Amino acid sequence: MHPPKPPASLIKTQQWLSTAIRTLDPIQRELADAESGHYLTRSTFLDSQERLKIYISDYWPRCLDALEADFPGLRRWMGNENFRIWMTSYLDAYPSRSFTLSHLGQDLLPFLKTAYTQRDQAQVIELARYEWATLFAAFAPHKPAFNSKKYHQDPKALTQMRFRLQPHLSLLHLTYDWPTWISNDTLKKPKKKECYLAIFQQNDYFESYTLTKGGYLLLTEIDKGYPLHLAIEKAFSELTPKEAQTTESTLQTLFKDTVQLQWLTKRV
Amino acid sequence: MAIKKRFDVPFLGFGLGLRAPHYEELLSSSGQVDWLEIISENYMLDGGQGPHTLAPFKEKYTVIPHGVSLSLGSADALDKPHLKRLKALLSYLNPPWFSDHLCWAGVGGAHMHNLLPLPYTQETVEYVAKKIAIIQDTMGIPFLIENLSSYVEFQESEMTEWEFIKAIAETADCGILLDVNNIYVSSRNHHFDPMDYVRGIPANRVIQYHIAGHQDHGTYVLDSHDRPVRDEVWDLFAKTVPLMGDVSVMIERDDHIPPLSELLEELNHAKAIYTKNIYAPT
Structure with a gap:
């Protein structure tokens, strides 16, 4: 069956109401209010503008509450009021394009990178990236994992293979200990501490795995599509001798965990 | 009355x-709860809490998926990936029916995360009925449309809400999920007799039926x-029950969300009203 064509009047009405509910632009707001009587009837107690306001006063709190729940650390860092101001600007710039509120924060990073030009921009971006990774891990797909058993007899073939990391896995290089700060309300500020994390899905929730710098670089190169031997070469080229030594001593454990935790998928 | x-x-x-x-x-x-309804979208994400998390409930109860984002009345086309995910959920649960709201939830690709009312016109009836037919063909099980609670009505409407629902249900040949609370809410907001609606x-x-608080x-x-x-x-529910037959x-x-015991009390109250009124003279 062919998809039906919407009536022209329906398109016009829905475009008007959608804008009338969401707009923050004062000129558009005034226009929407002025036009409300053209589109909407009045009731015994409320005129068309007041009826429209019921929907406006539902839309914004619903979206802002969802973002507050998804980014509790960012809210704490920015302060309640400031958080809601910035998130209102964000939703204005990036209206939701998903059926679920779970995806509401998916464009927050690009927004913060361009719009949030405050002194703490670097911290805010890092914190938002961490919190989004924990959310994303919980609902992103899990693809069939690479089965290494076939390659036990042929390790050379293994080094030639190209992989992709699971879509739900995010590799993070943090300069603050956000996880500890978020989980402890009594800490005023996060501790400055460089750390490398893999955030991934496990049992329908997110898990965090601490990596060495070398492990982080190696997984990054693997995800770019380099065959294993080249990924190792590239990762080690960026390490100091001491870092290389640490990475070398943990490489076997990392590979074992990577396979066991099903992070690798075969690149098609 | 047997219907x-x-x-x-x-x-x-x-x-x-x-x-x-x-x-x-x-x-x-x-034995205290006969069946369960889920919000379909909660189990339609790409990963994480997928349909498999419903396995223990599916073993014990009939689980009915109830959606909030098919956006049947949107001027936007039906979202094919969304339909695919819904089909996967239905295939897993194998319910006797599924439902969503007679509304639109966004336009131009933007989602409003709300259930917005439609103008009650013949053109809209035909448009929405065709979309429902596509959904029913795709899913292969009965589909119910739920009446909304609304706070605005459109100048261009040509019929009452109940005439609109009846026309769509009959044109699309679908079922109805009658939300008694929504009828009451809309009757107060738009000043009509809820029994005319029923x-x-x-x-x-x-x-x-859906019954809820407001x-x-x-x-x-x-x-x-x-x-x-x-x-x-509850009063409106008591008057509705004898007119609709077994629902x-x-x-x-x-x-x-209160403790389960509190909801069970409400459920028992619903059962008492239903049992008392199902065969009442109409």
């Missing part, structure tokens, strides 16, 4: 919405699903 239903679906009895605080009790208790609905297509703001009534069902809604009943609570 021959349009769809050959079972009467499920008296159900509740599946909400996280009640998971354990619902799995360990027996009498205007084709009883043979009504397969399921907030009375004086100048308007808000469908909030965050408190017990109010007496005026599965479900109590909705989405916010300020």
Whole structure:
């Protein structure tokens, strides 16, 4: 069956109401209010503008509450009021394009990178990236994992293979200990501490795995599509001798965990 | 009054919405809740909490998927990936029916995360009915449309809401999920007699009820699903029951979720009203 064509009047009405509910632009707001009587009837107690306001006063709190729940650390860092101001600007710039509120924060990073030009921009971006990774891990797909058993007899073939990391896995290089700060309300500020994390899905929730710098670089190169031997070469080229030594001593454990935790998928 | 239903679906009895605080009790208790309704979208993400998490509930209860984002009335085309995910959920649960709201939830690709009303015009009837036909063809099981609670009505409307629902249900040949609280809420907001609405609905297509609580703001009534069902809604339910024949009943609570025992009390109250009135003279 062919998809039906919407009536022209329906398109016009829905475009008007959608804008009338969401707009923050004062000129558009005034226009929407002025036009409300053209589109909407009045009731015994409320005129068309007041009826429209019921929907406006539902839309914004619903979206802002969802973002507050998804980014509790960012809210704490920015302060309640400031958080809601910035998130209102964000939703204005990036209206939701998903059926679920779970995806509401998916464009927050690009927004913060361009719009949030405050002194703490670097911290805010890092914190938002961490919190989004924990959310994303919980609902992103899990693809069939690479089965290494076939390659036990042929390790050379293994080094030639190209992989992709699971879509739900995010590799993070943090300069603050956000996880500890978020989980402890009594800490005023996060501790400055460089750390490398893999955030991934496990049992329908997110898990965090601490990596060495070398492990982080190696997984990054693997995800770019380099065959294993080249990924190792590239990762080690960026390490100091001491870092290389640490990475070398943990490489076997990392590979074992990577396979066991099903992070690798075969690149098609 | 015995009413021959349009769809050959079972009467499920008296159900509740599946909400996280009640998971354990619902799995360990027996006989107090006949069936469960889920919010479909909660199990339609690409990963994480997928349909498989419903396995223990599926073993014990009939689980009915109820959606909030098919956006049937949107000027945007149906979202094919969304339909695919919904089909996967239905295939897993194998329910006797599924439902969503007669509304639109966004346009131009933007989602409003709300259930917005439609202008009640013949053009809209034909447009929405065609979309429902596509959905029913794709899913292969009966689909119910739910009446909304609304706070605005459009100047261009040509008919009443109940005439609109009847026309769509009959044109698309689908079922109806009659939300008694929504009828009450809209009757207050738009000043009509709720019994005119009830009498205007084709009883043979009504397969399921929703009953819920609301907030009375004086100048308007808000469908909030965050408190017990109010007496005026119970009264309307009592008057509706004898007109519709056997219809599965479900109590909705989405916010300020109380202990299960409190919802069971409401469910028992619904059962008492239903049993008392199902054969009452109309």
